[in-house]
Amino acid sequence: ITMIDWALIPVKSFDVGKSRLRKVFSLQELILLNISLFQSTFLKVKDSGQFDHILVVSRDKSALAWAEANRGECLLEEGNETLNSALTQGLAWIASHGAGSVLILPTDLPLLTVDDLTSLCAYQPEDPGMLIVPDHAQLGTNALMLTRPDLLTPQFGANSFQLHCKQAEQLHLHQIIYLNRHLQQDIDTPEDLMLIQKSYLLNSPIAS
Numbered sequence: 450i451t452m453i454d455w456a457l458i459p460v461k462s463f464d465v466g467k468s469r470l471r472k473v474f475s476l477q478e479l480i481l482l483n484i485s486l487f488q489s490t491f492l493k494v495k496d497s498g499q500f501d502h503i504l505v506v507s508r509d510k511s512a513l514a515w516a517e518a519n520r521g522e523c524l525l526e527e528g529n530e531t532l533n534s535a536l537t538q539g540l541a542w543i544a545s546h547g548a549g550s551v552l553i554l555p556t557d558l559p560l561l562t563v564d565d566l567t568s569l570c571a572y573q574p575e576d577p578g579m580l581i582v583p584d585h586a587q588l589g590t591n592a593l594m595l596t597r598p599d600l601l602t603p604q605f606g607a608n609s610f611q612l613h614c615k616q617a618e619q620l621h622l623h624q625i626i627y628l629n630r631h632l633q634q635d636i637d638t639p640e641d642l643m644l645i646q647k648s649y650l651l652n653s654p655i656a657s
Contacts, residue, residue, distance in 0.1 A: 451573055453594065454549025456500040458516075459526075459535040460487050460507035460556060467557065473639050483556075486636075487512060490556040491521060497566040500552070506539040522546075536603040543598040553593040553603070559645055560631035569594070569627060578623035583610040585633040585644075592632055 460466075464476065466483040474482060494503055505516040506524045513523040524542050526535045536553060543551055550573065569592070574580050576596035584591050590609040595601065600622060604612040617624050636645055 455551040456494045456503045457539045460512045462509045487556045497563045499570040506535045533603045540598040557635045574623040574625045579617045580625040582632045
């Protein structure tokens, strides 16, 4: 099995992340949700055994301390708190610490399993290449694997799936679009939350 050298996990400050869910949760509940999503993503990445290193980029000191205690590597995010800025810092850090292949994995994929990570790793593109997992609407990007950290500029956000694919095309990268129901279901809005609760019910032993 070809392993991936790095998993890069960006983590917003726990009291800032998932602000669109404020309608549904109190701030305290949101903080607990963000902590739980981060820790469970990190542990699944670790348990998959598919990655040599896990780098967490965050300005949340408690996230970095927890990652370090669990044998992750840590980078304190600086400058503007945007996802693309955090990822750019993370990719530059990886490039100067041995480089290699990188999977960028956000923490808001509650249905993610260890098996999903194992099967994703089996589809690594040839170098120079990019593997991309769109969100369920095929507009955003839910996971992005690069055979090298300096291949492209992260453009997460609105229509990032098209933007990443277009950039890869212009740079003549090998492209793989990987569809996986669990990886494609992120949690940004109250509507996403309802979809996820439905998935949980459908997949729970009670439903069958």
